Amino acid sequence: MATDARNLPPARPAPRGIGWSLLLTLPILIWSFLMFGNPQVHADRQMHIAGAITALFMTVLFFMMMRTRATYRWRRIFFVSLGLLFPVGFIYNLVLVRGTMGIPIEEMIAGRTPFCFMPIPLLILPAAFTRTLVFPGSIASNSHGMAAMVGIWLAMTLVLGKGWCSYACFFGGIEEGVAAIPPRAKIRKLDPRLRLVPWAVLLAMVLLSLALFEPAYCMWLCPFKAVSEYVAARNLLGLIQNIIFILLFAGLVIVLPFLTKKRTQCSWFCPFGAFQSIFNKISIFEMKIDKDRCKPCLLCQNACPNLSLSKESVARGETLMSCMKCGACVDVCPREAIVWHIKGTQIAWKPERARLMFLYGAWAMAIMFGGSIIAQGLAAILHIVV
Amino acid sequence: MPVFASCGEALALGLASGPACIAACGPVLVPSLLTERAGFRPHARYLSAFLGARLLGYLLFAVVAWELGVLASMLPAPRLLLMGAVYVLLAGVLLWYAVSARRSCVQPCAESNLIRIGESRNRGLAGAASLGFLTGLNLCPPFVAAGIRAAQLGSMAAAMLFFAAFFLGTSLWFVPFISLGCIARNQAVLTVARMAMVLIALYYLSMGIAMLLGKKTYGY
Numbered sequence A: 001m002a003t004d005a006r007n008l009p010p011a012r013p014a015p016r017g018i019g020w021s022l023l024l025t026l027p028i029l030i031w032s033f034l035m036f037g038n039p040q041v042h043a044d045r046q047m048h049i050a051g052a053i054t055a056l057f058m059t060v061l062f063f064m065m066m067r068t069r070a071t072y073r074w075r076r077i078f079f080v081s082l083g084l085l086f087p088v089g090f091i092y093n094l095v096l097v098r099g100t101m102g103i104p105i106e107e108m109i110a111g112r113t114p115f116c117f118m119p120i121p122l123l124i125l126p127a128a129f130t131r132t133l134v135f136p137g138s139i140a141s142n143s144h145g146m147a148a149m150v151g152i153w154l155a156m157t158l159v160l161g162k163g164w165c166s167y168a169c170f171f172g173g174i175e176e177g178v179a180a181i182p183p184r185a186k187i188r189k190l191d192p193r194l195r196l197v198p199w200a201v202l203l204a205m206v207l208l209s210l211a212l213f214e215p216a217y218c219m220w221l222c223p224f225k226a227v228s229e230y231v232a233a234r235n236l237l238g239l240i241q242n243i244i245f246i247l248l249f250a251g252l253v254i255v256l257p258f259l260t261k262k263r264t265q266c267s268w269f270c271p272f273g274a275f276q277s278i279f280n281k282i283s284i285f286e287m288k289i290d291k292d293r294c295k296p297c298l299l300c301q302n303a304c305p306n307l308s309l310s311k312e313s314v315a316r317g318e319t320l321m322s323c324m325k326c327g328a329c330v331d332v333c334p335r336e337a338i339v340w341h342i343k344g345t346q347i348a349w350k351p352e353r354a355r356l357m358f359l360y361g362a363w364a365m366a367i368m369f370g371g372s373i374i375a376q377g378l379a380a381i382l383h384i385v386v
Numbered sequence B: 001m002p003v004f005a006s007c008g009e010a011l012a013l014g015l016a017s018g019p020a021c022i023a024a025c026g027p028v029l030v031p032s033l034l035t036e037r038a039g040f041r042p043h044a045r046y047l048s049a050f051l052g053a054r055l056l057g058y059l060l061f062a063v064v065a066w067e068l069g070v071l072a073s074m075l076p077a078p079r080l081l082l083m084g085a086v087y088v089l090l091a092g093v094l095l096w097y098a099v100s101a102r103r104s105c106v107q108p109c110a111e112s113n114l115i116r117i118g119e120s121r122n123r124g125l126a127g128a129a130s131l132g133f134l135t136g137l138n139l140c141p142p143f144v145a146a147g148i149r150a151a152q153l154g155s156m157a158a159a160m161l162f163f164a165a166f167f168l169g170t171s172l173w174f175v176p177f178i179s180l181g182c183i184a185r186n187q188a189v190l191t192v193a194r195m196a197m198v199l200i201a202l203y204y205l206s207m208g209i210a211m212l213l214g215k216k217t218y219g220y
Helices: A002-007 A018-036 A045-068 A072-097 A105-109 A120-130 A146-167 A172-179 A192-212 A216-220 A223-227 A236-260 A264-268 A271-279 A299-303 A311-316 A328-332 A351-385 B003-016 B018-034 B040-068 B076-100 B126-137 B141-151 B156-182 B187-212
Strands: A285-289 A338-342
Touching: A018 A045, A018 A351, A045 A072, A045 A351, A072 A146, A072 A172, A072 A328, A072 A351, A120 A146, A120 A192, A120 A216, A120 A271, A120 B018, A146 A271, A146 A285, A146 A351, A172 A236, A172 A264, A192 A216, A192 A264, A192 A271, A192 B018, A192 B187, A216 A236, A223 A236, A236 A264, A285 A351, A299 A311, A299 A328, A328 A338, A338 A351, B003 B018, B003 B141, B003 B156, B018 B040, B018 B076, B018 B126, B018 B141, B018 B156, B018 B187, B040 B126, B040 B141, B040 B156, B076 B126, B076 B187, B141 B156
Parallel strands: none
Antiparallel strands: A285 A338
């Protein structure tokens, strides 16, 4: 029975009509141009052009999602673009403002360290115990301020749950892009215990951040320091820190995704991803498997980039807690057994409507957050080239 | 200073600096507690051993420091050496813990009462006591503050009494850790705790070696 299901081609639902697809895309079109079409915000000519390109890009991708009824491949184009353009815009800005990618101690003391979302779970316990933020950044002084990032993260997380990791994270796109390169995985047998590593990293880093009063993950283990803001090494220890960052980046973001076709940094290491998994419990959106339709061919398990499906979870009719709601399993299922689902409703209750509701929220936020980063990256390229 | 007043002051100091003590001991205590069996009794037993050994560490430090006359002002170099040594030893014990804490299943698919998660060969409470003793020697800021105050007292006995009262004040903050016994134990929790212990041990090891070599612990 499993063989029969495996031989079925991936589901190819009939494309939606162009008119209907355009109508469904209209709110996103308006939102995109509201976000990027304001000349007062983007007075710079290059930024204006980059904003227009981004608005068009995001709208076209959403239109294709509506037209083809497929999600993953179009989301991946956005996500990989985000992953590749984030370092471009970020490094360009750093070099422009500071003259270097390295962060010296003076900048840290002055609280001018840009804040990303990764340290959020590390800040909670020290803030609760001592009312102190153990990060050398400013709370609200600029666009990299903690307040802005925490606000954006909270809004997106409450709606999307761990969907943040598929529609907003500006780090995951690089490995997703690398994972898309080889036609098939060279390493197929993956130890399921590796899924627990992010939880261990989260536990260790939260406790160490509390004990040592520093964002321990940022200091020692963040692979993305290699492509964003490294330690301006002034002694041997600084050099060792940078070597750790580069090795983790090379291993988890380049080599392993290429060999496994999975997002290995997200699945096997990222403590923020583990933290986000908790919020899947409160998000109203989830992925469900209709057990009546499912013939467990496990194509979905192979397609999942985040190892969020196992034989046991498929048998239970659900994904694991770490599901990022990227849509890969839905697109690949030959029986349309996996669906977007709104908690509290029947599984078979208008799955396309649930998908649309999720995608409107996810894409609107992706435009606002990821789109701005893409626009900055494009503007940086235009500044350099033109 | 009357004994009662000095003890009251030490107790208040301990109560006030309890959160800092929890923060300092958390990386050692939380993962190791998670490798114990679920339930209040095993956790209370573990915490008793941990805190008892911690008290021993406090008092030993007080006696030695009093005899050497460095209770109030230990020079930076020996302080760094002591902390480095404590970190390296903590890393060693944590690694031993991570290796020894494994699910010892009497036989596959045995009944649940035959499966004792975290109870390993010959470890007993020695691990808890070792960790407690080493964290007792860890020169965290509240401990240093207590040391400075104790040094102003007239005798070694009074200083030890001061440390004991200080210990009592901080220990009250550790009582909620017993509630970790409510977390159901399964293979995933045990594995996460063991992996976290390895990571924390590596962190302590690198810090400890850097301190022993007299190097800066920041690369910026």
